[in-house]
Amino acid sequence: MQIPNTPRLTLSLMTLDDGEFMFELDQDERVMHFLNGGVKTTQQQIDTVMLPRLVQYLNPTKGWGLWKVDALACPQNDEHQLSGQYLGWILVRPMYFFTQPQWHNIELGWRFKYDSWGKGYATEAAHAVMQAISQLDEVTHISAVAVEQNVASIAIMKKLGMTFQHKSIHRDPLGDTEAVFYQKSVL
Helix, strand or coil, rough: CCCCCCEEEEEECCCCHHHHHHHCCCCCCHHHHHHHHHCCCHHHHHHHHHHHHHHHHHEEECCCCEEEEEEEECCHHCCCCCCEEEEEEEEEECCCCCCCCCEEEEEEEEEECHHHHCCCCHHHHHHHHHHHHCCCCCEEEHHHECHHHHHHHHHHHHHHHEEEEEEECCCCCCCCCEEEEEEECCC
């Protein structure tokens, strides 16, 4: 699967050779705040936990994986001094992948560098990914999860047309978290 460039961004599916980008992103406590209280990810965690998890759901044909987001060299990005830079990634995988996968319900997630926050990049990238994933016949829903205090991520979910479904425990082998669940039907 390919995802076309947006007016300001280029997206490419990350590979197992892209661990340095994952590490770079996770070195800012502000980026990690709502994920684990602000603890930076170590290179060992990238190599022994994050990349092996990526291997489990990576499926280029279906667009599952982490989509690397880079700012295009363009005047709009130059205003923010981010032109040509790596900004973050968009997660794509079946909802509840590590517990009870829902193959028709695709989870979107995002993690972006602090310098790119508040400029619409995450929404722009997530929208492009959502549009591409929604074209697959088996996909009926797109979902996202966040801790309730992460109002910026919830705002992105709403901008993508997702609506609140429920608040409950999000189960994951790395740890369970109380979260809010949003969803959009693509039928």
